[in-house]
Amino acid sequence: MDVDAIDPGADFVERIESAVASADIFLAIVGRGWVTATDARGQRRLDNPNDFVRREVGAALARQGLTVIPVLVGGAVMPSPDELPEELSGITRRNALVLSDLDWRGGMRKLAATVERSVGSPPREPPPKLPERDEAERRRRPDEEKAPLPTMLVGLAGAALVVAATALRWEVLTDPDFGGGTVPNLGVVTAPASILVALGALYALARAWTSGAGPLATGLLLGFAVGGVAKYGALLGQRQGSENPDGFGSSASLLLGLLGSLVLAGVAASWLVSRHREQGYRTVIGRVFGPVGALAIAVATFVPFNVSFPESDPTRQIIVQRDVWEAVEPIALAAAIVLTVFLGRLTKQLVVSGVLIALGLLGAAFWLRYVGVPALQMLERDDLASVRAGGFIGLAGAALVWRAGSAGRDQTLAQERAADQTPDASSRP
8 A cells, every 4th residue: 555655755656656667567446436536625536636546547547558457346337538537538448357246256366367468477386295184184174173072972962861862752752642543653754853853963963073063063963952952842841731741751751852952052052152153144045045934934833734523523723722832842943043044143154054954854844743644644534634734834934944054055165165276375476
């Protein structure tokens, strides 16, 4: 900058003319306010013959053989000759290069190539080849380092509690008291929700141990843990007010599941704070699909998912009317999704994507029960049940949430691959 490059007492006009005279190429950076910028007195700067920007550009255009490239940034467009002093009007006849915020890397590569063609590129010496191990270590980001053993052990203890809770409730999961037990094998569509919490947590921990406690593993673990807290908290409430508490499993099994989920959430939160606090969530599709999916999951609890005994004694079944505690899990999932999207500005995009993927899968597993059970009952006895829209709305919302997370994951990984393929600027001559 001129402030740093020109010594106190030096004639800045002479220095500008000297710098332009010694240059091979001149880049005129033009922003949206370049033409209209005013000085302290409110006069347009380009109307002042002594303004240093006007002098620099004018001197460059006046010099024969000097390549002058207008570089348009921030959405600027090339000004018309009528807007410029006569000595600057020649810049409008120069082919401009546009640097867009949407493709900044591509624009900079094009600009660098243009400069090299204009001034010539000196021969490059190949960079020294690093040993394979050193290169791998150099490229490894700090957040990809393996999780510390103590937190992994705590996480495995939490996962073990969730697995134990699932095992203790296995008979309830595989042979649930749903619809009076009139249809066999309903466990096919009721077991996945509880099992997914345990399997999802184990997968996230395995990923953290093998490939590093990166942002995606942290987000997945946090999402499955939050889903586990919502599930076991809701089941405890349902059991407390039920006439058949044994239909939900023992209190000890539910407390184990809740405790294990809380432990897993604590481990994920520690990784989040220690490794992934910088901002980075910018995926538009996630900001749209996430809240819309959350709304659908919550609204579905107020929409009939089934009509029992439609011919003899039709009764609309709505989750919030059956048991308020039964609606706690989907509404808690919806609230967690919204918080993840809007508080995600405080962390990395892959963390948010992981949480949304986990919550979307858990939401789908929850609503599978309210579509699958009535459907199986209808196949067995068409006078027993009649599927309605509530479950399908919830499934659609869960699918949107999952899509929000997977889109953010795919976009971020693609950006990282592109960045890895871009040569390091420090290695340029």
